[in-house]
Amino acid sequence: MALILLVAEVEGGSLTDIGGQLALAAKNVAGAGDEIAVAVMSDDPTAAAESAARLDVSTVFSIAHPALAEGGTGGFDAPVSALAALCSEKQPSVVLLGKTDFGSNVGPRVAFRLGSGFAQDCIDLRAESAADRIAITRPVHGGNAMAVYRFRDRDPQVATIRPNVFDPEGVPDEGTPTGAAEIVQFDAAAAIGETRSRLIEVVAEESKGVRLEDADVVISGGRGLGGPAPFERLQELTDILGGALGASRAACDAGWIDHGHQIGLTGKSISPRVYITFGISGASQHMAGCSGAKAIVAINKDADANIFKEARFGVVGDWEKVLNGFMATVQELTGN
Amino acid sequence: MAIRVVVCVKQVPDPDTPASAFSVDEAAKVVVTPPGTPPVVNGFDLHATEAALRVKDAGGDVEITVLAVGSDFVMDVVKRPLSMGADELVLVDDPSLAGLDASGTARVLAAAIEKQGPFDLILCGRQASDWDNAHVPLGLAEILNLPCITFARKIDMSDGSVRVERALTDGYQVVEAPTPCVITVTNELGEARYPTLRGIMAATRKAPTNLTPSELGLNSDDLAPALDLERLFVPESDRNVEVIEGDDEEDAGRRLALRLREENLI
Incomplete structure (x- = not known):
């Protein structure tokens, strides 16, 4: 029985698509009896945690903290500390994030802080169960070549997954019946402490017309x-x-x-x-x-x-x- | 007191090598460089060098150290940041560092930075064009217990702190952190300057400081990979292009539009 921890993302109070994609990717490494949980971090993750509970997971860890606003992206100190604390307590074998601005900043730092291995921008992952050593595939040399790596023995095995490779039908909407997922509040205030870097402002440079x-x-x-x-x-x-x-x-x-x-x-x-x-x-x-x-x-x-x-x-x-x-x-x- | 900036650079195979000339040795799990194509300094690392030089241009007493970790360095290549205007070059050069992975690289860089430091700013390219990890600077920040700001397109130093514009896909963020701090630089910063003749001459005269992993107190455990490479291969392309021809190029353009409409693509 091993734990797979997914790290969902919150934008404007709502869960982004990456949560559902990670839940689908997790199936590739989940064996019988393995548990899948998802972490949702924000200044107010209430609504996003309820959305996350509709994913195919058994537990939602809801982490609320003012420094986690906007994904805690002002240097990412807060989400790194919060996630490292959650990992230390729950001891997941696998941690999956999206290869997004958030995931590619938070994932490597959490792995380094916990002394385990990290794989960036994976397009495939394989294991019989989460307690096994995962084999991941990732494009390298600008996509000219593919590399298959296998994690060594230290947990958690941390990886970011390339967006849109695993493609569920989007985030389950409010019409989807709530799964059996339990929402658990996780207090990371002590771990977050004082953040060193801070976000001053966000400047949107929206392109006109279709994105x-x-x-x-x-x-x-x-x-x-x-x-x-x-x-x-x-x-x-x-x-x-x-x-x-x-x-x-x-x-x-x-x-x-x-x-x-x-x-x-x-x-x-x-x-x-x-x-x-x-x-x-x-x-x-x-x-x-x-x-x-x-x-x-x-x-x-x-x-x-x-x-x-x-x-x-x-x-x-x-x-x-x-x-x-x-x-x-x-x-x-x-x-x- | 001088502001000290260290720029971490990596020597990589030239990413502009045509895909047709790119190959891997699947048994040895290494990329085979076609003969006659010298390596280059990773492009984003030249942007990081440019960022350091702009900090220097902004005024004040700024000293720029360039740090590279690896083996088989080509001196003309790794001296490029010096010829752009950096002050000194430190090489951690050892055969045991060939094929070092991201976590090992971060540990060697961290040890070298501690030995040569203290530094106020640690600049890196946002990722390297060989393994595309974007992982080393973040690990480096964790080992050194420093804040890390990624994808910088503009860096402003002031006394004891740094203000960075972080490039996002639709705009940017302004983030402030105390120094020392690790910052990764992206191409949105603007083009890296070309070496001047005077710069090249000055770089020729500068001898690098050479260090080895053992001098940095590192053992083989520190250099061990976090993951094992099991397979390296070139993916097959399964698309077959349908080349549209016409009486002339304009006609080919017209036929292309009709063909795309036929396929309901436009």
Whole structure:
């Protein structure tokens, strides 16, 4: 009988999707008799804890503390201390977090503080039971290779799971019957103590129109465009198709377009119906951000570009000439 | 008294190596570097170096130490931060450090920082382009019992504290922490400066300080991995691209639009 502890996340008082995804991932390592619990941390986790109780778990640990507001993201001192205290008391064999801003900051520090092992950005995990040593799979070298690791003997085995790899039907809504999960208050005030770093302010830089993460159609440009002006033309196409505009890191770093448009391992992850790329070579760091796209379309003058290996449709040619023909036909088809 | 900044850098295989030239030796579980492609300093670590240089540019007496842990260093490569303007280079260089994992790396860095310190700021790249862990700086902060602020796009030092803009996917946070403090730097900071000729000349004349794990009081347990690598492989791509052709490039563009409409993709 081993314990698997999931660490859900709270945004604006509500549970995010990652909790359900972790509950699904936990099935891969849960043996008969293993217990699955979820931790919910916030300044006021009441509503989120009730949502978490609808997940397929037996216990919800609800941790309330003012320093856990906004996920305690002002340096993450508070959630690290709270989670380490919970682990010390409950002795989980496995701790799973999302590979999100929260999870990728909190997970490694908790593992280090407890002297155990940590695996980042896992896309698969396997074990007969949680007391076993888990084997995890993670992309490395920017997605060029996959690595399978196995944890050594120290518990807890801490891992972050790449979002949207495990895909349940979202967070159970209020219509879902409450499971048998018991909500237990866990007091972490002593462990949290005084936090050293603090959050001064959060500044939203909302992109106008459809969010990249939610868009059905994403149009994107890269180094091959050669400058900032072409992005205005891509924006035009994006508007006609009702999509969102993306870019490669190279284009963002060159200052041609704002970093809010960056797609890739260190940018946004998208999962549109179709991802149409102009002048993007398809470095694996970029492809890691669009692996969720149902269809990738590549327009690139280099027939050997990596993007053609991942694409379903492609045109080898000058982006501007291809775009001219493409846009004209799209306008005819859509009447926009 | 001078403000002392240490920048942790890693020598990695060039991530711009074309995917077609990328291969792994599955038996040895290592990446095979194609001949004639020298390693580079991890890109985000150059951004961290740039962040340190901007702290120096902001004024005051600032001293920048560059610290690297590994083996088989190529001197021209690891001296790049010096040629950008950093003051000194410390290498923990030992064959036993080849293939060191994130937890081992954090322990070696922590020991070297304690030996060479004290430092006011410890800067790292947000992640390394080889193993993509984004794990070492957080472990380093835990070992040294310091606060850690990740994904910095702007760093402002003031007396005894630091104010950081943390890049988020939709905006940024402003976070304040007392120094010393560990900060990871992201590419949103802006491009790392190129070495100047004068910088390159100065770097050539500077000899690195070399340390070994035993000089740092580390034993083989400290360097042991937290997880064992069981398999390393290149995933197969299962997509077959349908190349659309036309009378000319414009025509191909028109045909592409029609084909995508046929598939209900647009």
